[in-house]
Amino acid sequence: MKNHRTVRSVAAAAVAAAVIFAANVATAADMRAVAVASGSMEPEIPRGSLCIVVGGEKTDVGDVVLYEAGKMRIIHRVVEVTGSGAYITKGDMNDEADPTPVEPERILGSVHACIPRLGHVILLLKEPPALAAAAALMLITIAAGARRSSRNEMQKQG
Numbered sequence: 001m002k003n004h005r006t007v008r009s010v011a012a013a014a015v016a017a018a019v020i021f022a023a024n025v026a027t028a029a030d031m032r033a034v035a036v037a038s039g040s041m042e043p044e045i046p047r048g049s050l051c052i053v054v055g056g057e058k059t060d061v062g063d064v065v066l067y068e069a070g071k072m073r074i075i076h077r078v079v080e081v082t083g084s085g086a087y088i089t090k091g092d093m094n095d096e097a098d099p100t101p102v103e104p105e106r107i108l109g110s111v112h113a114c115i116p117r118l119g120h121v122i123l124l125l126k127e128p129p130a131l132a133a134a135a136a137l138m139l140i141t142i143a144a145g146a147r148r149s150s151r152n153e154m155q156k157q158g
Contacts, residue, residue: 030054030055030109031052032052032053032055033052033053033122034050034066034073034075035050035051035120035122036048036049036051036114036119038091040076040092040093041064041075041093042093045075045092048118049115049116049117049119050114050118050119051075051111051113051119053066053075053108053110053111053112054110057110059078059087059107059110060081061079061080061081062077063077063111064076064077064078064110065077065102065107065108065109065110065111066108066109066110067107068108073108074089074098076089077089077091077092080097085104086101086102086103087103087107088101
């Protein structure tokens with residue numbers, strides 16, 4: 001039983017180290033992961049996908065980009081560049097282009113890859129009840145593990 005706990009502890013530490021490493025690499029490379037909340041880019045990018053966005057690249061017609069629109073972040077395809085250098089964007093599923101051109105400084109990056117369904121977890125955790133439930137579940141798991149370890153130590157001593 002002790003071997004299984006050691007393996008789980010080492011695995012958890014390895015996963016945590018990988019996440020920290022990936023976060024540092026992503027920050028240095030101007031990369032971010034974004035969960036897709038709408039179906040405007042379906043079928044290519046389904047709702048609930050997790051997309052990897054890389055900033056600092058030249059944007060061309062046909063690129064799928066992440067941009068800021070007020071407090072929202074939107075993933076749409078560039079369909080035209082205006083004479084002033086602004087981008088006209090459109091969701092693949094939408095019939096018409098977006099009404100407001102996107103200024104270059106509002107482009108956060110280009111979408112390089114998307115993993116279907118993985119973004120659902122992030123979208124769910126943004127909801128306060130789900131976040132509270134996840135936090136409670138983690139606390140219960142930690143408390144149960146500590147109690148089990150304490151009980152095992154007492155049995156070894158007694």
